[in-house]
Amino acid sequence: MIVIIDYDAGNLRSVQRACEKVGLVSEISSDPERILQAEKIIFPGVGSAESAMETLKKRGLDNAIVDFSRSGRPVLGICLGLQIMLDHTEEGNKKCLGMVSGACERFRFTERTLKIPHIGWNDIQIKYAHPVLKNIKDGDQFYFVHSYYAKLVHETEMVSSTEYGNMNFCSILAKDNLFATQFHLEKSGELGLKILRSFGDWKP
Amino acid sequence: MLTKRIIACLDVRAGKLAKSVKFVDTKDIGDPIKAAREYYEDGLDELVFYDITASSDERGIMLNVVEKVAAQIYIPFSVGGGIRNVEDANKLLGAGAEKINVNSAAVQRPELISECALAIGSQNTVLSMDILKLKESREFPSGYEIVIDGGRKRTSIDALEWALRGEELGAGELVINSIDADGTRNGYEIALTRMIAEAVSIPVIASGGAGKPEHIFEVLTAGKADAALVASMVHYGDYSVRELKEWLQSRGINVRLRY
Numbered sequence: 253m254i255v256i257i258d259y260d261a262g263n264l265r266s267v268q269r270a271c272e273k274v275g276l277v278s279e280i281s282s283d284p285e286r287i288l289q290a291e292k293i294i295f296p297g298v299g300s301a302e303s304a305m306e307t308l309k310k311r312g313l314d315n316a317i318v319d320f321s322r323s324g325r326p327v328l329g330i331c332l333g334l335q336i337m338l339d340h341t342e343e344g345n346k347k348c349l350g351m352v353s354g355a356c357e358r359f360r361f362t363e364r365t366l367k368i369p370h371i372g373w374n375d376i377q378i379k380y381a382h383p384v385l386k387n388i389k390d391g392d393q394f395y396f397v398h399s400y401y402a403k404l405v406h407e408t409e410m411v412s413s414t415e416y417g418n419m420n421f422c423s424i425l426a427k428d429n430l431f432a433t434q435f436h437l438e439k440s441g442e443l444g445l446k447i448l449r450s451f452g453d454w455k456p
Numbered sequence: 457m458l459t460k461r462i463i464a465c466l467d468v469r470a471g472k473l474a475k476s477v478k479f480v481d482t483k484d485i486g487d488p489i490k491a492a493r494e495y496y497e498d499g500l501d502e503l504v505f506y507d508i509t510a511s512s513d514e515r516g517i518m519l520n521v522v523e524k525v526a527a528q529i530y531i532p533f534s535v536g537g538g539i540r541n542v543e544d545a546n547k548l549l550g551a552g553a554e555k556i557n558v559n560s561a562a563v564q565r566p567e568l569i570s571e572c573a574l575a576i577g578s579q580n581t582v583l584s585m586d587i588l589k590l591k592e593s594r595e596f597p598s599g600y601e602i603v604i605d606g607g608r609k610r611t612s613i614d615a616l617e618w619a620l621r622g623e624e625l626g627a628g629e630l631v632i633n634s635i636d637a638d639g640t641r642n643g644y645e646i647a648l649t650r651m652i653a654e655a656v657s658i659p660v661i662a663s664g665g666a667g668k669p670e671h672i673f674e675v676l677t678a679g680k681a682d683a684a685l686v687a688s689m690v691h692y693g694d695y696s697v698r699e700l701k702e703w704l705q706s707r708g709i710n711v712r713l714r715y
Binding site: 265369375 | 576
């Protein structure tokens with residue numbers, strides 16, 4: 253059973269529908285006990301990191317996610333889910349879960365033509381092969397919506413980068429049993445669904 | 457590199473796909489669920505649903521249709537029409553939309569924008585503006601006025617001023633909908649789109665008037681829009697989404713063609 257973590261992050265139904273589409277059985281839950289019993293967890297996210305961290309703490313989900321990940325079972329982070337895996341975020345100046353070394357910063361551009369949030373379909377440059385990306389090619393396009401991006405301490409944890417303005421930010425990170433995308437794979441058409449299907453098969 | 461988006465707009469009335477010309481003469485033209493599926497398979501980048509019904513009975517049908525569409529498309533899905541508070545927005549999110557378009561109610565009560573931004577995130581709060589062309593005047597320095605209630609009511613609000621205010625209140629994107637161009641298939645209102653796109657730092661979606669691929673090219677280049685909304689030209693089968701995107705690519709516009 254895959255548990256999709258419910259912390260009022262908005263797009264839970266979209267994620268669950270995408271799971272259904274690729275034949276993965278999932279349950280939406282905010283119960284730390286259920287999460288600790290799961291085979292895999294999906295940690296989605298939409299909205300602000302600040303309020304997300306508050307809700308996670310209030311429900312005891314922050315510890316549950318960290319404990320689950322220490323057990324070696326697979327974790328999939330999506331968008332805000334990726335950002336909250338880091339040590340810290342500039343958004344509301346919040347301490348995050350510290351599962352991956354790094355911090356989240358806000359896009360800053362001097363060029364006025366570059367819009368923030370970064371909204372739309374953009375391509376990924378794959379740095380190295382990963383089992384969850386087995387059906388994905390360099391240059392494939394995915395749907396992004398975000399104003400903050402991850403700055404990793406360890407370059408080797410960046411599986412793909414994406415260009416926006418003068419930046420090449422981390423669009424996929426992976427570390428041991430953690431895999432996370434800055435883009436919304438549940439909103440990225442058939443290619444996004446392929447990643448989800450491969451996550452279902454993944455045995456790290 | 458970020459691509460330009462092609463967004464299809466489905467005006468839905470009592471569960472049926474409808475289309476107006478200059479906001480009047482609305483006709484039923486098909487099944488929105490079937491159209492959504494077809495466009496998705498054809499490589500559409502995003503779908504917008506506009507609820508143009510008035511009665512509460514018909515609103516119930518709308519939620520049902522939103523749910524059915526959400527179950528079969530895996531691209532961004534935005535819904536607008538009749539959203540007056542966060543509760544309305546949450547109902548639509550619950551049915552499977554992820555972006556909410558606010559329009560008339562935000563003009564009447566601008567805090568609606570900040571309330572939605574706080575509740576569902578700025579990136580999911582889209583301010584849709586219906587705009588009428590006038591002569592430049594002291595009252596309307598930009599030469600354009602915001603109208604509401606499906607184009608029936610004038611507001612005395614300058615369009616550019618409202619766009620900037622919307623951004624300040626937390627809207628994550630703007631839809632620039634020209635009433636003069638709506639349904640005419642004579643091309644987008646380029647000057648209006650460009651003026652607003654250059655003034656704000658959030659993405660701008662051009663809407664109203666698309667009839668030929670050249671119109672889309674023009675609004676994405678000269679008009680400086682980040683995305684183009686299409687309706688009649690795909691609903692009536694003049695062009696497929698794929699054809700439009702291939703044509704734009706051939707003219708040097710970066711679009712998503714791998715899916």
